[in-house]
Amino acid sequence: MDVHPITHAPVPDRRPVRGLRLLGLAGLLLFAVAAFTPLANRLNIWMAGLATLELADAIVVLGRGGADTDGVLTNRSLRRTLYGIGLYGDGLAPVLVLSGSAEETHARASLAQGLGVPSGAILRVASTNTTKGEAAELRRLLLPLGHRRILLVADPIDMPRARAVMERAGFTVLPAPTAATGPSDPESRLGLLRDIVSELAGWMYYRLAGAL
């Protein structure tokens, strides 16, 4: 009887496939939790912290998203501006400081004036692109005028980093986050969670770069 050696075909390694399936399942679960539960809303509220709406030397509205090509402010920039104008209207500070890109501050100032803020009460921060840059410009503009105590208007998710950067620049910060509950529809919740992840990445980058 002839004996033939048994040859085995190489057994494919199934570990990568199993890993991919687990990763896919994790991604699917994350999607479901992000879209169909209030996780993003809870994080939004948590990151906003407590608003401290008290008398201040200036109301500082940080830039966010700029203006579209037609000069119209983006949703977030508009929300911040309107909130800052409202705080000015409530008499919480004598000065409204508008920050952001050149187009953004121009559109914001026009809106503020249109809504009754006197042009003499509006200060514009020179065009900057980062929160760190905004803090440096604000420091140069406001501290010589004695405006140290500021009401800081920013989105809830941006508040922790923005507040830390402003405090590091020498300001006493009173947080004034825009509406903190967040959206209620799945698509907007997904967008909010994406922004939260992005903001956390920014926070980590600032930590690593020594800006916080």
Next chain:
Amino acid sequence: MSSTTLVLIVALTSLGAYLAATRFAGLRRADLRGAVMETLECLGLVVVFFLANFAVGTALILGLRALTGRFISVYIVNDATLAVLSLLQALVFHRWRARSK
């Protein structure tokens, strides 16, 4: 409310597709589990491509900022389009891998 409605719509069309597939299209019920597993594999690839795109994009932007001194916003990679493009990459790669077996 909108969440429940969306889930209900998808559940209804999934049930419809299942009935149509098993009764009229001749698909085997036993193959459904395998199809779900393959879908999870593909979703895993989407996650891999998305993370890779995010990491490469961020590194590229920060590198260009450092090299050129020009400001490029890292918010560029915070765009929903990146997820859709990652899905496309994953689908092509998944089908390519299946055909190569």
